[in-house]
Amino acid sequence: MKILEIDPWVKPxxxxxxxxMNRYQKLKEVLLKEKGKLYDFANGHHYFGFxxxxxxxxxxxxxxxxxxxxxxxxxxxxxxYRHPLRKKENGIWEIYLSGNHVLHHSSRVKVHVVKxxxxxxxxxxxxxxxxxxxxxxxxSGQIWNPEKPFQWTxxxxxxxxxxxxxxxxxxxxxxxxxxxxxxxxxxxxxVLPRIKEQGYNTIQMMAIMQHPYYASFGYHVxxxxxxxxxxxxxxxxxxxxxxxxxxxxxxxxxxVQSHAVKNVAEGINxxxxxxxQFFHDGSRGTHSAWDSKLFNYGKHEVIHFLLSSLKYWMEExxxxxxxxxxxxxxxxxxHGLGTAFDHYEKYFSLNTDVExxxxxxxxxxxxxxxxxxxxxxxxxxxxxxxxxxxxHYGGIGFDxxxxxxxxxxxIKTLEKNDEDWDMNxxxxxxxxxxxxxxxVGYVESHDQALVGDKTFIFxxxxxxxxxxxxxxxxxxxxxxxxxxxxxARLITISLGSEGYLTFMGNEFGHPExxxxxxxGNQWSFKYCRRQWSLAESPFLRYKDLNxxxxxxVSLMKEQDLMGETDLKCLTIDNEKKIIGxxxxxxxxxxxxxxxxxxxxxxxxxxxxxxxxxxLSTDEKRFDGDGHIDHQLVYKTVDxxxxxxxxxxxxxxxxRTAMVLKAF
Numbered sequence: 001m002k003i004l005e006i007d008p009w010v011k012p013x014x015x016x017x018x019x020x021m022n023r024y025q026k027l028k029e030v031l032l033k034e035k036g037k038l039y040d041f042a043n044g045h046h047y048f049g050f051x052x053x054x055x056x057x058x059x060x061x062x063x064x065x066x067x068x069x070x071x072x073x074x075x076x077x078x079x080x081y082r083h084p085l086r087k088k089e090n091g092i093w094e095i096y097l098s099g100n101h102v103l104h105h106s107s108r109v110k111v112h113v114v115k116x117x118x119x120x121x122x123x124x125x126x127x128x129x130x131x132x133x134x135x136x137x138x139x140s141g142q143i144w145n146p147e148k149p150f151q152w153t154x155x156x157x158x159x160x161x162x163x164x165x166x167x168x169x170x171x172x173x174x175x176x177x178x179x180x181x182x183x184x185x186x187x188x189x190x191v192l193p194r195i196k197e198q199g200y201n202t203i204q205m206m207a208i209m210q211h212p213y214y215a216s217f218g219y220h221v222x223x224x225x226x227x228x229x230x231x232x233x234x235x236x237x238x239x240x241x242x243x244x245x246x247x248x249x250x251x252x253x254x255x256v257q258s259h260a261v262k263n264v265a266e267g268i269n270x271x272x273x274x275x276x277q278f279f280h281d282g283s284r285g286t287h288s289a290w291d292s293k294l295f296n297y298g299k300h301e302v303i304h305f306l307l308s309s310l311k312y313w314m315e316e317x318x319x320x321x322x323x324x325x326x327x328x329x330x331x332x333x334x335h336g337l338g339t340a341f342d343h344y345e346k347y348f349s350l351n352t353d354v355e356x357x358x359x360x361x362x363x364x365x366x367x368x369x370x371x372x373x374x375x376x377x378x379x380x381x382x383x384x385x386x387x388x389x390x391x392h393y394g395g396i397g398f399d400x401x402x403x404x405x406x407x408x409x410x411i412k413t414l415e416k417n418d419e420d421w422d423m424n425x426x427x428x429x430x431x432x433x434x435x436x437x438x439x440v441g442y443v444e445s446h447d448q449a450l451v452g453d454k455t456f457i458f459x460x461x462x463x464x465x466x467x468x469x470x471x472x473x474x475x476x477x478x479x480x481x482x483x484x485x486x487x488a489r490l491i492t493i494s495l496g497s498e499g500y501l502t503f504m505g506n507e508f509g510h511p512e513x514x515x516x517x518x519x520g521n522q523w524s525f526k527y528c529r530r531q532w533s534l535a536e537s538p539f540l541r542y543k544d545l546n547x548x549x550x551x552x553v554s555l556m557k558e559q560d561l562m563g564e565t566d567l568k569c570l571t572i573d574n575e576k577k578i579i580g581x582x583x584x585x586x587x588x589x590x591x592x593x594x595x596x597x598x599x600x601x602x603x604x605x606x607x608x609x610x611x612x613x614x615l616s617t618d619e620k621r622f623d624g625d626g627h628i629d630h631q632l633v634y635k636t637v638d639x640x641x642x643x644x645x646x647x648x649x650x651x652x653x654x655r656t657a658m659v660l661k662a663f
Contacts, residue, residue, distance in 0.1 A: 001014070001017055001018065001021065001393065001394035002389070002392075002393035002394065003017060003385070003386045003389055003393050003394035003395055004017070004394070006389065006393070006435045006436050007385050007386070007434060007435045007436075009344050009385070010344065010385050010386070012344070013344060013345075013347070013348040016348040016352075017348075017386070017394045019354070020354055020357055020358065020394075021394055023354060023358055024358045024361050024362075024391070027358055027362070028362070030300070031300060031303065031304075031362075037369055038307065038362060038365055038366040038369055039311070039366065039369040039370060041304070041307070042304065042307035042308045042310065042311040042366055043308060043311070044126065044304055044305055044307075044308030045126055045225055045308050045309075045311070045312040045316075047060060048060045048061060048062060048125065048126040049124060049125070049126030049127060049128070049225070050103065050109075050124070050126075050127075050128075050143060052145060053096075055098065055099070055100060056096060056097050056098040056099055056100065056102065057096070057097040057102060057103045058094065058095070058096050058097075059071055059085070059094070059095050059097070059124070060092060060093065060094045061085065061092070061093045061094075061111060061124060061125060061126075062091055062092055062093075062125065062272075062301065062305075063091060063093055063113060063271060063272035063273075063277070064090070064091025064272055064277065064301075065091075065115060065272040065273050065274045065276075065277065066093070066113050066114065066115050066272040066273055067114050067115055067116065067117075067273075068084065068085075068113075068114040068119075069084070069085040069087075069093045069111055069112070069113055069114070070082070070083055070084050070085065070111065070112040070114075071083040071085060071095055071097075071109065071111055071112075072109070072110050072111070072112055072121070073103075073107055073108050073109035073110060073140075074107055074108050074109075075097075075102055075103055075104075075107055075109075078110075080112040080119070080121070081112070083095060083097070085111075091272070091301075103143050103145075104143065104145075105143060105144065105145045105146055105147065106142055106143065106144075107142065107143040108131070108140045108141065108142050108143075109124065109127075109140065109141045109142070109143060110122060110123060110124070110140050110141060111123075111124050113271065113272065113273060114273075115272065115273025115274070116273065118273070120264065120265075120273075121265075122264075122265075122271055123139060123140065123141045123222075123223060123266065123267075124141050125224075125225075125268055125271060125305075126225050127141035127142070127223060127225065127226055128144045128225055128226055128227075128234065128316075129141070129142040129143075129144040129226050129227070129229060129233070129234060130142065130210045130222070130223050130226045130229060130266075131229050132212075132229070138265075139212055139222075139265070139266045141226075144233075144234055146235060149235070150234075150235045150238040150239060150242075152238070152242055152318065153242060153246070154241075154242050154245035154246065154318060157245035157246075157248075158373045159250050159320050159321070159371075159373040159374065159375060160373075161373055161375070161399075163201065163557075164498055164499050164500070164556075164557070164562035164563065165201065165202040165250065165375065165400070165440065165499040165500075166199065166200045166201050166202060166499070166500050166553055166556075166557060167200065167202045167203070167204050167252070167440060167499060167500065167501040167502070168195045168198070168200040168202065168203050168204070168501075168502060168504060169203075169204045169206065169254075169445055169446060169501055169502065169503040169504065170187070170191070170195075170203050170204065170205055170206065170503075170504050171205075171206045171207055171217070171218070171446070171504070172184060172187050172205065172206075172207065172208075172228075172230075172231040173207065173214065173230055173231055173528075174514065174528045174529050174530060175187050175190075175191045175504060175529075175530055176190070176191075176529055176530065177529055177530060177531055177532055177533060178525075178529065179524070179525040179526055179529060180525050180529075181214070181230055181231065181525075182231065182529075183231050183232045183236065184231050184232040184233075184236035184237045184239070184240045185232060185236050185239070185240075187231075187240055188236075188239060188240040188243050191504075192240070192243060192244055192247060192249070194532065195249065196247050196248075196249065197550075198507065198546075198549065198550050198553065199550055199553040199554050199557060200249075200502075200553065201248065201249060201250060201557070202249065202250040202251075202252060202375075203244060203249055203250070203251055203252070204252045204253075204254055204323050204501070205251065205252070205253055205254060206218050206254045206446065207219075207228055207230075207254070208227060208228055208237070208253050208254070208313075209221045209223065209224060209226070209227070209228065209255070209256060210222055210223035210226035210227070210228050210229065211228065211230075211261065212261065212263060212266040212267070213261075214230055214516060214517065215516035215517065215518050216261075217446065217450075217516070218254070218256070219256055219290075219325065220260075220261035220263075220290075220292060221256045221260055221261060221267075222260070222261045222263060222266040222267035222268070223266075223267070223268075224268070224305070224306070224309040225309060225312055227317070234316075234317075237317060238317055238318070241317055241318050241319070242318070245318070250320045250321075250375065251318075251319055251320050252319065252320060252321050252322060252323050252375060252377070253313055253317075253319045253321075253322050253323070254322075254323045254325055255309075255310070255313070255322040255323070255324060255325065256325045256326070257295070257306050257309070257324065257325075257330075257363075258294075258295075258324070258325055258326030258327065258329050258330045259287050259290055259292040259293060259294055259295070259326060259329065260278070260279070260292060260293045260295070261292060261293070262286075262291065262292055262293050269293050275293075276296070278293070278295060278296065278299075278302055278305070279293045279294055279295060279296055280294055280295075280296045284333070287329065287335060289335070289337060290329075296355075297330070297353070297355040297356045297358070297359040298355040303359060303362065306359070306363070307362060307363060307366050310322065310363055310366060310367060310370075311366060311370055314367070314370045314371060314374065315370070320371065320373070320374055320375060321367065321371070321374040321375035321376050321377075321399075322367070322375075322376055322377070323376075323377040323379060323402070324360070324363075324376065324377065324378055324379060324398075325379050326379060327360070327378045327379050327380040327387075328379070328380050328381050328382045330353065330356040330359075330360070331352065331353050331356045331357050331360070331380075331382075331384060332351050332352060332353060332382070333350075333351050333352075333353055334351055336381065336382050339351075339382070341382045341383055344385065346382075347382070347384050347385055357396060360378075360396050360397070360398075361391050361396055361397055363376075363397075364376050364391065364396065364397030364398060365391060365397060368397075375399050375400070376397070376398050376399050376400075377398060377399065377400045377401070377402055377440060377499075378396070378398040378400070378401045378402065379402045379404065380401055380402070380404070381404040381405065383401075383405075383434065384396070385434055386434075387401050387434070387437065388400060388401050388434070388436070388437040388438055389436060389437070399438060400438045400439060400440050400498065400499055401434075401437060401438070401439055401440070402439075402440050402442075402501070403433075403439045403440060403441050403442065403497060405429060406429065406430065406441055406442060406443065406492060407442060407443060407444050407445065407447070407448055409425075409426075409429045409430075410443055410444070410456060410488060410492075411448070411459070413426070414456075414459045414460065418592070418593075418594035419594065421577060421592055422574065423572050423573065423574045423577060423578070423579050423592065424572055424574060426491070426579065427495070427569065427572055427579055427581075430491060430492055430495040430496065430497075431495045431496040431564070431567065432496075433496065433564070438498040438499065438563075439496070439497045439498055439499065440497060440498070440499035440500065440501050441492050441493060441495075441496075441497030441499070441500055441501070442492065442500065442501040442502065443456050443488050443489055443492050443502075443506075444456045444502075444503065444506055445501060445502075445503045446503045446514070449503055449505075449506065449510075449513060449514045450513060450514050451513045451514065451515045451527075452513075453513070454513065455506060455509075455510070455513070456485060456488065456506070457481050457482075457485050457509040457511075458511065458512070458513070460477075460480060460481035460484055460485065461477055461478055461481035462477075464477040464478050464481075465478070465481075465509075465511045465512075466511070469511075469540050469541050469542060470539060470540060470541070471538075471539050471540065471541060478541070480594075480655065481509075482509070482541060482544075482545065482623055483617065483624075483655035483656070484592075484655060485509055485545060486545065486548050486552075486617040486622060486657070487590060487592065487617055487655065487656075487657045489502075489507075489548075489549065489552060490552055490588070490590075490617065490657050490659075491579070491588070491590055491657065493552060493553075493556055493562075494556060494561060494562075494583065494588055494659075495567075495581070495588075496563065496564040496567055497562065497563070498562055498563045498564075499562070500553075500556070500562070502549070504530055505530045505531075505532075505535075507545070507546060507549035508534065508535040508542045508543070508545045508546035508549065509542055509545045510530060510531065510534070510542075511531075511534070512527055513527060514527060514528060515527035515528060516528050541623050544621065544622050544623035545622070545623070547621055547622055548617065548622040548623075551615060551622070552615070555614065555615055555659065559584070559586065560584070561583055561584060561586060565583075565584070566582070566583055566584050567581060567582070567583050568581060568582045568583075569581050570582055570587070570603060570604055570605065570606075570647075571602075571603060571604065576591070576593060576596065576598065577591060577592040577593035577594075577596075578590065578591055578592075578593075578598070578601070578652070579592070580603050582605070585609075585661065585662040586614075586659055586660065586661055586662070587603065587605070587611060587659065587660040587661075587662070588657070588659055589603060589650065589652055589657065589658050589659075589660070590656075590657045591652040591653065591654060591655065591656050591657070592655065593654050593655070594654065594655065595654055596654055597651070597652065597653040597654045597656075598650075598651070598652050599651050600649045600650075600651070601649065601650050601651070601652050602639045602640070602641050602642060602647055602648075602649060603647050603648050603649075603650055604639060604642050604645040604646070604647035605636055605645075605646060605647045605648060605662075606645060606646065606647075607636070607646070607662075608636045608646060609636060609662040609663070610633050610634065610635055610636075610662070610663055611633070611634040611648055611660040611661065611662050611663075612630070612631075612632070612633055612634065612660060612661055612663065613628055613629070613630045613632070613658050613659070613660050614630075614659055614660065614661045615658065615659040616628045616630070616656065616657070616658040616659070617656055617657045617658070618653060618656045618658070624656070625653070627651070627653050627656075628651070628653070628656070628658055634648040634649070634650060634660065635648070636648055637649065648660075
């Protein structure tokens with residue numbers, strides 16, 4: 001197990017890793033039997049659900065504890081008992097409907113499930129579209145079989161795994177400036193070009209799986225094979241993804257397999273009349289903080305259902321991979337709530353859910369079988385060792401881990417006085433990772449933008465944003481906010497992370513929080529949209545923040561400066577609030593001091609080179625003062641305070657960062 005060589009701190013827990021790997025291998029043997037690959041196993045969507053035949057339709061369902069199932073819909077005037085399903089082996093039910101037109105495209109359907117004399121109308125488990133009645137507000141399944149299916153043109157698109165992901169996290173519904181729900185088509189036409197222009201090469205789509213409550217941000221999933229109808233129909237989602245691929249943009253899905261909505265009428269909870277069909281019983285099956293149901297990852301049928309969902313989204317919609325939500329919640333029995341993961345024994349204990357870890361290993365192996373160029377990202381705040389190591393090393397198999405500690409660090413830092421910011425802690429937090437682990441760094445995501453929290457710039461500027469973001473405004477609060485907004489992003493993207501993420505609008509300091517329409521705000525969409533016009537107005541300072549973000553991403557991408565390769569710390573001065581480091585011939589220098597600018601600041605470079613500034617947060621085009629001379633050539637000299645070293649002398653203004661290139 002190579003994990004023991006890569007991370008020696010794991011060695012005392014070698015037996016735990018070996019147990020996990022043995023269980024994984026045995027689980028695969030049981031699941032696959034004569035099938036050689038998970039690719040051939042994860043085909044529930046090809047068998048269950050509705051499938052067109054030569055002269056009719058066949059519908060299959062898995063409901064092991066049910067006593068009877070009846071198909072109903074507009075095709076039989078919603079008669080609950082006219083079309084019974086026949087029970088077969090292993091809890092499988094089936095009905096064949098003769099006639100090509102008995103079900104047609106857009107037909108609405110449900111299945112009436114009877115258990116111990118009690119019947120409930122349910123949405124089929126493998127349904128591919130769910131719609132809401134405008135009058136009754138009830139949800140029902142819908143047959144999706146268009147006469148002219150979408151024609152893909154992206155067959156030549158491949159994810160370049162050698163290129164770092166610059167991720168633009170998006171929510172289709174709130175991506176529009178209008179006060180309403182945006183659509184797949186609007187996003188394709190209006191937002192995709194903006195993402196491309198900004199330089200991001202990957203989008204991470206939230207809320208794609210069907211969810212009954214719009215304000216859940218898509219995290220209370222009800223239907224695991226249905227694209228959200230809040231934003232349009234499946235063909236329109238396919239068109240969006242196809243267009244992204246034509247632009248060279250990778251498309252990841254924010255997939256939710258950590259929990260499910262507890263709703264019975266809309267979701268999968270209690271489908272066959274029992275909680276145990278998909279979820280654990282009792283307290284283990286309920287997430288108290290999320291008010292949702294928790295999957296039983298030790299049950300083979302549940303594994304089959306969830307793996308089939310992964311394959312379906314990749315096959316049917318050409319998703320290039322996934323960001324797995326709530327991994328920490330999955331892999332610990334206490335869901336990581338209130339646990340400080342400050343020792344390796346916290347990762348290898350009775351609190352660790354080995355069944356969930358084994359499921360994630362299966363998921364990652366399947367993803368690579370379907371698409372060797374696919375990408376998987378773990379949202380894990382615990383830092384589980386081996387999360388991003390290959391499975392055959394003893395790892396879990398993810399490509400990247402979302403560095404959730406980074407936004408937490410920035411929040412805690414902003415709670416301190418500027419004079420008390422710790423430069424050593426900043427460098428450590430932003431540069432440290434598990435051995436061989438690839439990280440996606442970020443200052444903030446959608447989490448920090450929600451009501452109850454604050455975006456980075458809103459923590460800095462607060463109410464001043466409403467009156468002082470005009471170009472002619474004078475505000476020391478806004479000046480500080482804009483300066484630190486740029487500096488935080490530059491040091492976060494450049495200090496070792498192999499990937500980078502922003503949530504749409506945060507790159508230009510989008511004001512206010514995200515407040516989904518709800519009873520408490522009179523179902524208003526005023527704060528559930530993106531005001532792109534702010535970043536386009538020549539009279540507002542948002543435009544300059546947007547320009548800096550574009551220049552920053554361009555530099556990091558075009559000069560291949562992501563990751564820890566060749567990263568060398570040059571100076572950290574906690575009193576002066578100075579940080580300096582070198583990467584691939586580029587110097588990154590920061591002065592976080594709230595007041596002091598430094599003339600003739602010594603920066604050891606340990607080599608004789610010439611340097612010139614290529615990017616500065618102080619440039620006037622980025623709403624800076626323009627105090628840094630980009631034409632000046634810095635030559636290495638002997639340093640007074642570092643007698644044995646050579647370096648350069650620079651002028652570094654207060655709250656300013658700059659990048660110099662060696663030549």
